[in-house]
Amino acid sequence: MRGLPGGLTRRDFLAATPALALTACRPLASPTGDTVSTLPPLSGLDGVRRPLPLKPGTRAVVLMTLSVDCPISNQLLPDYRELARRHAAEGVSFHELYPNVDETDAAVADHRNAYGTGSAVWRDPEGEWTRRFGMTVTPQVLAVTPDGRLIYRGRLHDRFEGLGVRRPAPRRMEFAEVLSRFLSEGHPRAVETKAIGCRIRTSPRPAAR
Amino acid sequence: MPRRLLQLLALLLTWRIAATTVLRSVADPVTFHDQVAPLIARHCVSCHRPGGAAPFPLVSAEDVRKRFGEIEEVVRAGRMPPWLPAAQEDRFQGERRLSAEEVQTLMKWREDGWQQGKTGAVPLPPVVPGGWTWGTPDLVVKMPLPYTVPATGRDVYRHFVLPTGLTREVRIAAWEFRAGSRTVHHAFLKFDRKGEARRHDATDSEVGFPGMDSPSGIQPPNGHFASWQPGAPPTRNPNGMAWLLPAGADLVLQAHLQPSGKPEPLQAEVALWFTEEPQSRAPLKLGLVNYGFVTPRGSTDVVATDRFVVAGDCDLLGLLPHAHYLARRIEATAELPDGSRRQLVRIPDWDFNWQGAYHYEKPVFLPKGTRVEMRVHFDNSASNPRNPFDPPRETRFGPNTTDEMAELWLQVLPRTDDSARLLGEAILRQTARDVVAYNRERLRMDPKDPVAYLNLGKAFLSRQQATNAARLLVRAVELAPDSDEAHYQLGLAYRILNALEPAKREFQDAVRLHPGNSRAWGNLGLVELESGDPASATDSLRKALEMDPYDALAHAALGSAFHQSGRATEAMPHLRKAVELAPDDTESRTLLKVLEQANPPSGKSSP
Numbered sequence: 001m002r003g004l005p006g007g008l009t010r011r012d013f014l015a016a017t018p019a020l021a022l023t024a025c026r027p028l029a030s031p032t033g034d035t036v037s038t039l040p041p042l043s044g045l046d047g048v049r050r051p052l053p054l055k056p057g058t059r060a061v062v063l064m065t066l067s068v069d070c071p072i073s074n075q076l077l078p079d080y081r082e083l084a085r086r087h088a089a090e091g092v093s094f095h096e097l098y099p100n101v102d103e104t105d106a107a108v109a110d111h112r113n114a115y116g117t118g119s120a121v122w123r124d125p126e127g128e129w130t131r132r133f134g135m136t137v138t139p140q141v142l143a144v145t146p147d148g149r150l151i152y153r154g155r156l157h158d159r160f161e162g163l164g165v166r167r168p169a170p171r172r173m174e175f176a177e178v179l180s181r182f183l184s185e186g187h188p189r190a191v192e193t194k195a196i197g198c199r200i201r202t203s204p205r206p207a208a209r
Numbered sequence: 210m211p212r213r214l215l216q217l218l219a220l221l222l223t224w225r226i227a228a229t230t231v232l233r234s235v236a237d238p239v240t241f242h243d244q245v246a247p248l249i250a251r252h253c254v255s256c257h258r259p260g261g262a263a264p265f266p267l268v269s270a271e272d273v274r275k276r277f278g279e280i281e282e283v284v285r286a287g288r289m290p291p292w293l294p295a296a297q298e299d300r301f302q303g304e305r306r307l308s309a310e311e312v313q314t315l316m317k318w319r320e321d322g323w324q325q326g327k328t329g330a331v332p333l334p335p336v337v338p339g340g341w342t343w344g345t346p347d348l349v350v351k352m353p354l355p356y357t358v359p360a361t362g363r364d365v366y367r368h369f370v371l372p373t374g375l376t377r378e379v380r381i382a383a384w385e386f387r388a389g390s391r392t393v394h395h396a397f398l399k400f401d402r403k404g405e406a407r408r409h410d411a412t413d414s415e416v417g418f419p420g421m422d423s424p425s426g427i428q429p430p431n432g433h434f435a436s437w438q439p440g441a442p443p444t445r446n447p448n449g450m451a452w453l454l455p456a457g458a459d460l461v462l463q464a465h466l467q468p469s470g471k472p473e474p475l476q477a478e479v480a481l482w483f484t485e486e487p488q489s490r491a492p493l494k495l496g497l498v499n500y501g502f503v504t505p506r507g508s509t510d511v512v513a514t515d516r517f518v519v520a521g522d523c524d525l526l527g528l529l530p531h532a533h534y535l536a537r538r539i540e541a542t543a544e545l546p547d548g549s550r551r552q553l554v555r556i557p558d559w560d561f562n563w564q565g566a567y568h569y570e571k572p573v574f575l576p577k578g579t580r581v582e583m584r585v586h587f588d589n590s591a592s593n594p595r596n597p598f599d600p601p602r603e604t605r606f607g608p609n610t611t612d613e614m615a616e617l618w619l620q621v622l623p624r625t626d627d628s629a630r631l632l633g634e635a636i637l638r639q640t641a642r643d644v645v646a647y648n649r650e651r652l653r654m655d656p657k658d659p660v661a662y663l664n665l666g667k668a669f670l671s672r673q674q675a676t677n678a679a680r681l682l683v684r685a686v687e688l689a690p691d692s693d694e695a696h697y698q699l700g701l702a703y704r705i706l707n708a709l710e711p712a713k714r715e716f717q718d719a720v721r722l723h724p725g726n727s728r729a730w731g732n733l734g735l736v737e738l739e740s741g742d743p744a745s746a747t748d749s750l751r752k753a754l755e756m757d758p759y760d761a762l763a764h765a766a767l768g769s770a771f772h773q774s775g776r777a778t779e780a781m782p783h784l785r786k787a788v789e790l791a792p793d794d795t796e797s798r799t800l801l802k803v804l805e806q807a808n809p810p811s812g813k814s815s816p
Contacts, residue, residue: 071264074470078361102275115471161594163279164288166467166562168364168534171599199278 039148040129042097042122045105054093058146060182063095063122064156065130065138068103068111070198072163073139076156080139081118083156083176090183094119099130099138100201127202137197141175145188152178154193162196239318240326241270248311249273249331252290255440258333262439264391269330274323284312291440291563293556301527301567303442342385342443346480348373350460355474356416358392358466365466366421370406370459371479380451381430382484385443390475394562395465398435398479400458401427403757404725407459420463421609427461430454432492434529434566434620441565443480447526449489450622454481455759465562492526492622493632495519496639497541497583499606499615500647504535504589506601511587513615519579520635521628523621527568528554530585531616534561534595535604538586541617546578553581554617560595568620575621577628585615606650637671644668659689666698675705686715693723700732709740720752727756731763738766743773761790765797777804 039061041049052061064080066073077096084094096119098108105123112121124130133142133153143151157170178191239245249257249267257267267273273280283289290305318324339345350371358365386396401407405426409418429435430452435444446452454460460479495517502513530539541553554567575581589601597611604613623629645668651661662685669678682699689695700715713736719729734749750767753760765787771780784801787794 069265071469075361075468077470082361158599162286163283164286164291165560165594167595167597168561169362169597171597198276201275 039144039146040132042095042129043125045108045121045123047105047123052093052095054146055091057091058093059091059186060143060151060179061093061095061146062141062143062179063097063129064142065097065099065135065140065197065200066111067098067100067138067198067200068107070138072160072197074115076139076159077115077118079170080141080156081116083179084119087179087183092179092183095122096120097122097124097129099124099127099135101125101127102201130200130202135200137195137199139197140195143175143179143182149188150190151182151188152191152193153195154191155195160196238321238324239314240321240324241273241318242326242329244314245270245273245318246329246331248307248314252305252307252311254331255334256290262388262391267331268333270323270325277319281316284315287558288560291438291560293558293560293563293565294567295555295557297552297555299551299553299573300570302570340387341480343383343445343482346385347379347483348375348481349478350481351478352416352462352476354416355476358390358473358475359468360470360472361468364394365419365464365468367417367419367464367466368406368409368423368427369417369462369464369477370401370410371462371477372459373454373457375454375456375458378456379454379481379483380486380488381446381454381481382451382486383443383445383482384435385480386437386441387478387480388437388439388475389477390473391439392466392469392473392475393464393477394439394467395564396437396477397423397429397463398437399423399427399429399461399463400454401461402455402458402759403727404459406461408723408725421465423461423463427463432494432620434494434527434618436529436564436566438563438565447490449486450492451484451486451488453488467562490622491629492620493523493629493636495581495619495621495632495636496643497581497617497619498643498647499583499585500643500650502587502606502613502615504587504604504613506603507590509588509590509592511589513585513587515583515615515617517581517619517639518635519575519577519581519621519632521631522577522624523575523628523632524572524624525553525569525575525619525621526572527566527620529566529618529620530554530556530559530583531564531614531618532559532561532585532587533613534597535587535589535593535613536561536585536615537588537593538584539617540584540586542582543573543575544580544582546576553619566620572622577631581619583615583617585617587613587615605654606647607654641668641671657688659685659692659695662688663692663695663698666702670698670702670705673705675702678702679706691722693719693726693729696722697726697729697732700729700736704732704736704739709736712736713740725756727753727760727763730756731760731766734763734770735766738770738773743770746770747774759790761787761794764790765794768797769800772800772804777808780804781808 039052041051043049054061066077088094129135135142139156140154141156142153145151152175154174156175157173159167159170161167174193182188253267256263257265259266284307290307292305294301296306350373352369352371356369384398386398403426405424409424412418433452462477466475497515497517499513499515502511504511528541532539536559539556539559543551543553545551551573553573589596589604591599591601606613621632623632644664648661648664651658662681666678666682666685669681679699679702682695682702685692685695686699696715696719700712700719703712703715713733716729716733716736719726720733730749731753734746734753737746737749747767747770750763750770753763754767764783768780768784768787771783781801781804784797784804787797788801
C-alpha cells in the first residue's frame with residue numbers, strides 16, 4: 001500500500017476518520033514563514049478565499065461554527081473564546097466560521113458588533129469545510145491537525161443535551177478535555193460527540209419533487 | 210326492514226363523505242398560506258415574533274423553512290410550544306399543544322415541496338397601543354438600576370427590588386410584567402413590607418441579591434401565585450379577588466436568568482392596575498411538600514409524596530408544581546369522599562426551565578374530606594438528560610440548585626366562612642409540621658445551622674411550647690450572635706415565659722443589631738409596658754409604628770401606654786386603629802369604649 005502524504009498509511013487514515021473524506025497533505029511553508037496548511041481555503045469577510053495562515057509550530061487547528069441567529073451558538077460563543085484565550089499560546093490556532101450561505105456579510109458584521117470579536121472569522125460559501133468535515137449544525141467544534149487528521153468533532157460542552165434541553169451549567173467540558181489530552185499526548189484520537197444546535201444551511205435546498 | 214336499510218344507506222353515505230374529505234386533504238398539497246401560517250399563528254407566533262419572548266421569529270415561510278429541522282425535532286418531542294401538563298379532563302387556561310394532525314400537516318408541507326400558496330406571512334397578533342394590555346396602568350414600577358446579566362456562566366437566580374413609592378395601600382386588579390430582555394426565563398412577583406429585600410440588596414455592590422428561594426419576609430401576594438414565564442399573558446385577578454399591596458411596600462422580582470452569549474442589561478418593569486372594589490373572595494394556598502426524600506446516586510424512580518385532607522368545602526382554582534432538575538414526572542390526584550378520583554395535573558416530562566402556575570378553565574370542586582396527593586418522581590441516573598451531575602450524586606431536599614425540591618401548591622377558594630376557618634387552621638398545622646420536618650432535615654445536614662435552630666424555635670413558639678423554643682433559640686443566638694431575628698425570637702420566648710428582664714435584653718439586642726426591625730421595637734415596647742415603664746414603651750412603640758403602620762398589636766399597646774400615662778386623647782386614635790385592623794381585639798375595644806365615654810368627641814384635648 002502506498003503511503004499517504006504526511007507519513008500516514010491509508011489504514012491509519014481510515015481508522016482515524018471513519019466517515020470523513022479528508023485530503024491530508026504535508027504542510028507547506030509560505031513566503032512569510034507562516035505554515036500554510038493544505039486544509040481547504042476559506043473566505044474572509046472581505047470575500048477573498050485564502051488558505052488558513054498558520055504560525056510555525058501550530059499543532060492543532062480548531063474552529064467552531066456560528067450563525068447570526070442561532071441562540072445556541074450565541075450562548076456558547078463566550079465559552080469558546082475563553083477556551084481560545086487559554087490555549088492560544090500552546091500552538092493551537094482558533095477560528096470562527098459562519099457556514100450558512102443565506103447569511104450576508106453585513107449580517108455577520110452586525111453579529112460581531114453585538115457579540116464582540118474573538119478568533120479569526122471565516123465564511124465558507126462553497127460549503128467545502130462543512131461538507132468535507134461533516135459539519136451539520138451551529139455550534140459545532142472541529143479540531144484537526146495541520147495535516148488534516150481529526151482530533152475532535154462535536155459539541156463544545158454538554159450544556160445542551162437536545163434542543164430545548166438545557167442544563168443550568170455544563171457538567172463536562174468535553175472538547176477542552178480532548179484538546180488537553182491531545183496537547184499532552186501529541187497524537188489525535190478522532191473523538192466524536194453529538195453537537196446540539198441549528199442545522200447548517202449550505203446551499204439553497206433543491207425544491208422537492 | 211326498509212327502515213334498517215335506510216339507516217345502513219345513510220351510514221354508508223356519511224362514511225363516503227368522510228372518506229372523500231380525508232382523501233381530498235391527503236391529496237391536496239399543504240401550502241404555507243392555507244395551512245402552515247394559521248397553525249404557526251395559533252401556536253407559535255405569540256412568542257416567535259419580532260421582539261417576542263422567543264429568540265427568533267417564525268413569521269415568513271422562509272423563517273419556518275430554514276429552521277424546519279429544529280422545528281421538527283422540538284415539535285415531535287413535544288417541547289414546543291412549551292407546555293408541561295398532559296391533556297386531561299379538567300382543562301387549564303391557555304393550554305398550548307399541537308395535535309397529531311397538526312404535526313402531520315407541518316411535515317406534509319415539506320413532503321409537498323414547501324409550497325407557498327397565496328402570498329403572505331403569518332398574521333401577527335395585534336400590537337397594543339402604548340404597550341400595556343389594559344391601557345394606561347395606574348402605576349408602573351421599574352428596577353431603579355439595570356442589572357447586567359453576564360454573557361455566560363451558570364444560570365442566575367436573583368431577586369430585584371422595585372420600590373413602589375405608594376403612600377396608601379392599594380388593591381391590585383391586574384398586573385403585567387415586561388422583562389425587556391430575553392434572559393428572563395421565569396419570574397415570581399412578590400412583595401416586602403419591611404425592607405428585608407433592600408437589606409439583602411445592600412450586602413453587595415451589584416443590583417439585586419442571589420437566591421433560588423426568597424427570604425421569609427418576601428412573600429407572594431396572599432393566596433396568589435403571581436408567576437411569569439416567557440409568553441405568559443398578563444394576569445387579571447378574578448372578580449373580587451384583587452390582592453392588597455400595602456403602603457410603602459416594595460415589589461420584589463424573583464427571577465431565573467439565562468445568559469445569552471453577550472452581556473445584557475436587565476431593567477424589568479411591572480404595570481399595575483388598581484381597583485376600589487373590596488376583596489370579597491379570599492383564596493388560600495395549600496402546600497404539599499416533602500422535605501425528607503433522598504435520591505441515591507443512579508436511582509431511577511424515587512417518589513416523593515405528600516397528602517392533604519381538605520378540611521372544608523372549596524373550589525380549586527389553580528396549582529403550581531415545583532421541583533428542580535432531577536424530577537422527571539409530577540402528578541397530583543384528588544380522591545373525593547364518594548370514592549371517585551380526579552387527576553388534578555400530570556406532568557410527564559418535567560422541565561424546571563418552564564415551571565409555572567396553571568389555572569383551571571372551570572374551578573374543580575373539592576368537598577370537605579377530599580384527599581389530595583402529590584407524587585414527584587426523580588431520576589438520578591446518568592441517563593436523565595437534565596441531571597446536573599456526571600457521575601450522579603446523592604441529592605436531598607434543599608434550596609440550592611444542586612439540591613432538589615418536591616412541592617405542589619394549590620390555590621383554593623373556600624365556599625363558606627366556616628370552610629375558610631377550617632382550611633386556615635389546617636394550613637397552620639400543616640405549616641408548623643413542615644417547618645419542623647424541614648429544619649430537622651437542615652440540622653441533619655449541618656448540626657451547627659443557626660437558621661435551622663431559629664426556625665425550629667419559631668415552630669415551637671407557634672405551638673405554645675415556649676420552654677422548648679427558648680432552649681433552641683438560645684442555641685441559635687450562640688451560633689449567630691449577630692442575627693437580630695434570633696434575639697427577637699428568643700425575646701418572644703422569654704416574654705411568654707414571663708421573664709421580662711431577659712426578654713427586654715434580647716429585644717434591645719435585636720434593635721441594636723437592626724434598628725429597622727419593627728417587630729422587635731414593638732415587643733420591646735410591650736415588655737417595657739408590662740414592666741411598668743409606659744414612658745419608654747411609648748417611644749419604642751412609636752418607632753415600631755413608624756416602620757409598620759399596620760401593626761395592630763403595636764397600636765393596641767401604644768393606646769394602652771398613653772392611657773397609663775394619663776394621655777387619653779392620644780390613646781384613642783391608636784385603639785381605634787387597633788380595633789379596625791384586628792376586629793377581634795376585645796381588650797382594646799373595651800378600653801376604647803371606656804375612654805370614649807369619659808372623653809366625648811367635643812371635649813378639648815390636652816396638649
